[in-house]
Amino acid sequence: MRLMKRLSILLALLIPFAANAQEKAPPHIMFVMHGGAGTITRGSMTPEVEKQYRDKLEEALRTGQAILMKGGTSVDAVEAGIRVLEDSPLFNAGKGAVFTHEGKNELDSAIMEGKTKMAGAVAGVTIIRNPISAARAVMEKSPHVMMVGRGAELFATKMGLEIVDPSYFWTERRWKGLQQELLKEQERQANPHAEIKSDDETRHGTVGAVALDAAGNLAAGTSTGGTTNKQYGRVGDSPIIGAGTYADNDSVAVSCTGTGEFFIRWTVAHDIAALYQYKGLTVEQAGNEVIHKKLEAVKGDGGAIILDRKGNFAMPFNSEGMYRGWIGPDGVPHVLIYKE
């Protein structure tokens, strides 16, 4: 009897463990995206337009998450999520890119893998439908990290990426945005002392993603059309490794959005990573230190998404709003737009 009782107690103790072992734990994954920062307020948005943005961000989040749940890599998820936003006219990347001063669309993009620190970037490309995929091709299929202009386009063409006519990137909304900016430029030249503000929201924007996959590897990617009315040949922070895009398994994955010139000069993505790694700050603390303290002091507006290998993430921004969201193993997308 005693032995039987002991055995039954032992069995009762072991059963929950056995059940847990059979019921597989969900993979420890996380996927965070942004769709640009700027003067995005409730007052400037109709419910219909807001719904379009929310729906598209949710679609992009779900796309990346599905890949991560199937055991796909963080690089796969970042590329796929960004492609969804590049193919939408809503965001300043791919299809919805803003116009340069000369009325062209010049696109920039970068991607980076945290495990190997492999990276790829393209800048000033005009005929590649999905610049994020061209950045990935540079990373995986060239000996280089960064390629620009016609050289990058020839490479992407050789690699079999989808090539489009430059007119693919023409959208009425962005064209009007350029005309408004050109008018404001004329007004500024006529009245050098008047403060004539640009419409931030239509003027810039960027999309980006950071991912943690089931194998514990980080990745980051960013894609943009730059800023409305930018000069021919201008490159912003998005394709600059360490400025707009950075990923390192020893620290964090970061993708930025904002006035690119400040993000290059403050090496924002790598500075956040360095504060996390060398000073032991959390993702929130490191993000706040750079986005709020350092950049606000010089009126450098924008934000960043930051993710570490434990799945901790932060989405700091110092502008009115930032399209942003995250999705974890439960598959529920969370989208935010305003300060709230």
Next chain:
Amino acid sequence: MRLMKRLSILLALLIPFAANAQEKAPPHIMFVMHGGAGTITRGSMTPEVEKQYRDKLEEALRTGQAILMKGGTSVDAVEAGIRVLEDSPLFNAGKGAVFTHEGKNELDSAIMEGKTKMAGAVAGVTIIRNPISAARAVMEKSPHVMMVGRGAELFATKMGLEIVDPSYFWTERRWKGLQQELLKEQERQANPHAEIKSDDETRHGTVGAVALDAAGNLAAGTSTGGTTNKQYGRVGDSPIIGAGTYADNDSVAVSCTGTGEFFIRWTVAHDIAALYQYKGLTVEQAGNEVIHKKLEAVKGDGGAIILDRKGNFAMPFNSEGMYRGWIGPDGVPHVLIYKE
């Protein structure tokens, strides 16, 4: 008597201070340059060629130092020193730039000021005689930080910089270097398993400078022709703020040389600055951590020059040699080439 004695002692004690105050202390300035890292050994160099390199480096060092002694800014010194090396066919920058796969010369450059963190860069330019001056024009006369290709060339032309025919950059030595590389590429394709090494020294190289001026401000600049046989449109680390070039009065000024792709992926210049600022390492320790520990582990070859506001500097490199030198207020240039 007692009083007189005391007074005379006091006078004797004060006189040296007064003399010191009249004899103006030399300005606390420092100027450090590099002319590229690679397989540079005593065996590969004739005394005549070595003398050419030493003479030109000394000339560049003296040029920058003279500006700093006259109270010129660190940016002035960096630009002037680099222009001397750009105008020489010896170094892979400006006149001596290497050739791309297509037989062209595409030049990259960046400059950064430590006080304001203002920065400028150009990449893939083919008709600007002194790319470092174009980088400075972008920094000071455009709203942007980085401009590439034709757009950068149009901007430089508008700014009145000296424009040359692309043939200006043709030199027999670099042309032969490309032909050798193309042959090696064919051999590699025919024998994929044979290890056919490129001639490092003719293949890449870069020039750079870091300066501390009498006002206590740092600056850094870098200029390069990239790597021999690079693909059309490839951009290396030199024009990437945070990778090949960085300056911040809160930390250090850095200019790098080496296999650019590694320097971009490891955000070398900013990582050295972050280790100095956030972990309290010295310029030597921070340089060694990145150049020797991190880069050597992945066979990323090259070096860096690093300078802080106290005038402390380091010149770490993990290749066979690095053209390098420094000059202080005494006006004596020190030039080193090999490991010694």
